[in-house]
Amino acid sequence: xxxxxxxxxxxxxxxxxxxxxxxxxxxxxxxxxxxxxxxxxxxxxxxxxxxxxxxxxxxxxxxxxxxxxxxxxxxxxxxxxxxxxxxxxxxxxxxxxxxxxxxxxxxxxxxxxxxxxxxxxxxxxxxxxxxxxxxxxxxxxxxxxxxxxxxxxxxxxxxxxxxxxxxxxxxxxxxxxxxxxxxxxxxxxxxxxxxxxxxxxxxxxxxxxxxxxxxxxxxxxxxxxxxxxxxxxxxxxxxxxxxxxxxxxxxxxxxxxxxxxxxxxxxxxxxxxxxxxxxxxxxxxxxxxxxxxx
Amino acid sequence: xxxxxxxxxxxxxxxxxxxxxxxxxxxxxxxxxxxxxxxxxxxxxxxxxxxxxxxxxxxxxxxxxxxxxxxxxxxxxxxxxxx
Numbered sequence: 001x002x003x004x005x006x007x008x009x010x011x012x013x014x015x016x017x018x019x020x021x022x023x024x025x026x027x028x029x030x031x032x033x034x035x036x037x038x039x040x041x042x043x044x045x046x047x048x049x050x051x052x053x054x055x056x057x058x059x060x061x062x063x064x065x066x067x068x069x070x071x072x073x074x075x076x077x078x079x080x081x082x083x084x085x086x087x088x089x090x091x092x093x094x095x096x097x098x099x100x101x102x103x104x105x106x107x108x109x110x111x112x113x114x115x116x117x118x119x120x121x122x123x124x125x126x127x128x129x130x131x132x133x134x135x136x137x138x139x140x141x142x143x144x145x146x147x148x149x150x151x152x153x154x155x156x157x158x159x160x161x162x163x164x165x166x167x168x169x170x171x172x173x174x175x176x177x178x179x180x181x182x183x184x185x186x187x188x189x190x191x192x193x194x195x196x197x198x199x200x201x202x203x204x205x206x207x208x209x210x211x212x213x214x215x216x217x218x219x220x221x222x223x224x225x226x227x228x229x230x231x232x233x234x235x236x237x238x239x240x241x242x243x244x245x246x247x248x249x250x251x252x253x254x255x256x257x258x259x260x261x262x263x264x265x266x267x268x269x270x271x272x273x274x275x276x277x278x279x280x281x282x283x284x285x286x287x288x289x290x291x292x293x294x
Numbered sequence: 295x296x297x298x299x300x301x302x303x304x305x306x307x308x309x310x311x312x313x314x315x316x317x318x319x320x321x322x323x324x325x326x327x328x329x330x331x332x333x334x335x336x337x338x339x340x341x342x343x344x345x346x347x348x349x350x351x352x353x354x355x356x357x358x359x360x361x362x363x364x365x366x367x368x369x370x371x372x373x374x375x376x377x
Contacts, residue, residue: 037303037304040303040304040305041302041303041304043298043300043304043305044300044301044302044303044304044305044369047298047300047360047369048369051333051358051360051367054362055333146303147301147302147303147371147372148372212332212333212360213330213331213332213333214332214333214334215318215319215320215332215333215334216319216320216334220319220335221333221335224319224335224358225333225335225358228357228358228369228371231302231371232302235302236302
């Protein structure tokens, strides 16, 4: 390679390093912010789960609309991906997982209709292209930090189950385990799968049976409690997906920066070699001219 | 009696209090120490918490209240403190 083209390449690689480094810093900031949020929601989660555990007996009698098992005619699958790329295998993983699960569902509920609700631009594009049955879509979810912002989605889901638009609602999102480990996960939201809430608290926190006074009526209280918890769960899942997205982006960008600096090292070596050769050529030219003149 | 105010986003406070007054679906109730176990739905409105040293007032959009073992948990959807 000649000197000039190597130099141009070094320049462009340097530019890329700048961009990835900036993106990494950004993602790291956002990750810290969402992680903090995620941890702060813990209190609500455990309190709610404890209440539900104490209510176990009442809930087993199916006194809440949200626990009612109906004949499955229509299934809704919500899939959370990101709006933006540059986050490594994050979107591919969750979308692949979702496709697999939807295929499984098609076999399980062969006679029923399956609808997909993609959340995030990448998911929307993916499901529209693959010809899935899509009615509602949501975007801009990656910037969600507040409960209020998820409320629109949560309210829609709760209302559509109440009105029997859907008989089963699944939620597929990326579960945030740690900054380095995220895994796609599927949960059954409606009717509420109680193992979700059980997983929030440790077993030894099991309390003795208590008889709560449920005012005004058992049914009203149970419905309201489960509804609150539903809204919260959806918030929690979206937050988890966001935290996972920002972590994935940070790691992807860090890898890109590392790769770029590796390439930069190689290019510099090549540049020096080319420069050396150039000098050697010039020297040999001078000496041969000199010889010819003598 | 420990009173906890929790929203989905975070725990707002966790303190010792004398009484809690709040509107529920079954009407307005006031919870004093050693209240029996109860679970009810909070209506939108004002919640008053009294301490030895003073009191605090919140406006909420509703939620769930639980009294368990002399511990009051208020799970609120959205709240605003009145000063």
